Amino acid sequence: MTATNDAAELELTILMPCLNEAETLEVCIRKAQGFLERSGIDGEVLISDNGSTDGSQEIAQRLGARVSHAPLRGYGAALINGIENARGRYIIMGDADDSYDFENLQPFVDRLRGGADLVMGNRFRGGIAPGAMPPLHKYLGNPVLSGIGELFFRPNIGDFHCGLRGFNRESIRDLDLQTTGMEFASEMVVKSTLTRPKYRIEEVPTTLKKDGRSRPPHLRSWHDGWRHLRFLLIFAPRWLFVYPGLIAFILGGLVVGVLSFGGVQIGSIGFDVTTMVYASALCVIGYQSLLFFWLTKLFATEGGFLPSSDRYRRVVANWSAERGLLLGLLLFLIGIAIGIGQVIWWSSLGFGPLAATDVVRVAIPSALGIMLGFQTILMSFFSGVLTTPRRSVPDDAVIES
Incomplete structure (x- = not known):
C-alpha cells in the first residue's frame, strides 16, 4: 500500500529501497522492527519497491512493513518515492542487502533530535568487516571520491558515499532532489552544503558487513564511480x-x-x-x-x-x-x-x-x-x-x- 497525505505523522521512518532483495529483505525488516520496539520510537519500516519480481513485496507485507511502489526505475527514484511517501518526521535510509546495521540506529536518531538536518554514517570509523567492501572501493574509490567531495563542498564528513544515513524529512524535501540513479546519494550531500543557510550535517560511526546476497550487487565499480565523479564536478x-x-x-x-x-x-x-x-x-x-x-x-x-x-x-x-x-x-x-x-x-x-x-x-x-x-x-x-x-x-x- 501507499501512504496517504492525511496519515498520522510518526517520528521515524526506516526506509529501504528494494529491487529483488528476497534473500535479505526479511532479516533487514526484522532488525529494523526490533530497533523500533527496543527504543520505543513511534515509527515504521517502509519498503520503496523498484519493480521486484522475486516476491520481495509479499515478504515485506507479511512482516508488517509498508510497501510503496516506485513508478520509475533507479536507486534514486526509489528513494525519492520513499521520501515522498514516508510518514516519519525523520527518515533513516539503508540498503536492504543486510550489509548495514539496522539494529543500532540510536546515534542517528539522537543527532536528528538534536537538530541535525543530515546525519551520515561513517563506515571507516565504525568498522568494515573482511570482504564487506572490495579493496578497489576501500582504498581507492571511496577515499578519492570522499576527498574530492570534501575539497569541493566542505561537508566535514569522512565517508561521502555511506548508504546508511538519516535526515529530517522536510529539510531533504526542500532540496528538490532530481537524480534517479546512484548519483542521488551524492546529490543529497552536495545540495545540503550548497543551500543557504547551509544544512547542519553530522556524522556517526557505523559498521559495514558483507551483504547476504548470492547475486552480484547492483553497483558497477568503474561505471558508477565515474558517474559520481562526473556529478561532483558538475556541481562544482x-x-x-x-x-x-x-x-x-x-x-x-x-x-x-x-x-x-x-x-x-x-x-x-x-x-x-x-x-x-x-x-x-x-x-x-x-x-x-x-x-x-x-x-x-x-x-x-x-x-x-x-x-x-x-x-x-x-x-x-x-x-x-x-x-x-x-x-x-x-x-x-x-x-x-x-x-x-x-x-x-x-x-x-x-x-x-x-x-x-x-x-x-x-x-x-x-x-x-x-x-x-x-x-x-x-x-x-x-x-x-x-x-x-x-x-x-x-x-x-x-x-x-
Whole structure:
C-alpha cells in the first residue's frame, strides 16, 4: 500500500529501497522492527519497491512493513518515492542487502533530535568487516571520491558515499532532489552544503558487513564511480571550469600580449611567434572553459540541480543576451580592425614579400580577437535560450500516457 497525505505523522521512518532483495529483505525488516520496539520510537519500516519480481513485496507485507511502489526505475527514484511517501518526521535510509546495521540506529536518531538536518554514517570509523567492501572501493574509490567531495563542498564528513544515513524529512524535501540513479546519494550531500543557510550535517560511526546476497550487487565499480565523479564536478563548476579556465586564459593572453611587441630571451631560451601560437590556443581553451562555466551554471540553476545564491541572481538580473552579443561583437571587430591594419601596413610596402615572423606576430592577436568574439556571440545566443521564460507544470498536475 501507499501512504496517504492525511496519515498520522510518526517520528521515524526506516526506509529501504528494494529491487529483488528476497534473500535479505526479511532479516533487514526484522532488525529494523526490533530497533523500533527496543527504543520505543513511534515509527515504521517502509519498503520503496523498484519493480521486484522475486516476491520481495509479499515478504515485506507479511512482516508488517509498508510497501510503496516506485513508478520509475533507479536507486534514486526509489528513494525519492520513499521520501515522498514516508510518514516519519525523520527518515533513516539503508540498503536492504543486510550489509548495514539496522539494529543500532540510536546515534542517528539522537543527532536528528538534536537538530541535525543530515546525519551520515561513517563506515571507516565504525568498522568494515573482511570482504564487506572490495579493496578497489576501500582504498581507492571511496577515499578519492570522499576527498574530492570534501575539497569541493566542505561537508566535514569522512565517508561521502555511506548508504546508511538519516535526515529530517522536510529539510531533504526542500532540496528538490532530481537524480534517479546512484548519483542521488551524492546529490543529497552536495545540495545540503550548497543551500543557504547551509544544512547542519553530522556524522556517526557505523559498521559495514558483507551483504547476504548470492547475486552480484547492483553497483558497477568503474561505471558508477565515474558517474559520481562526473556529478561532483558538475556541481562544482568553479573547480571544473573557472579555476583552470582562468589560469589558461590569463596565462595565454599575457604571453600573446608580451610577444606581440617582439621576442623574449630568457637565458639561452628564446620565445617568439611559435610560442605565441600555442599561447593563443591556451587562451582560447581557457576562455571556452569560462563560457562553459556560465552555461553550466545557467542550465543547472534553471533546471533545479543547483541552488541560486543572491549574488548569482543579481548577476543574472544585470546580464542579458544582448549585452553578451555587444561584447562579442566588440571583440570580433577588434580582431577585424587589427587584420585591416595589417593589410594597410602591407599595402604601404607595395604588397611585396613580408617576413613571416612579422606577419604572424600581428595575425595571431587578430585571429584571437575574432575567435573570442565569435565564441562570445554564440554563448550569448545559447544563454538566451536557457533563460527564456517557460511555462511550468503544476506539482499536482497529472500527466497520463
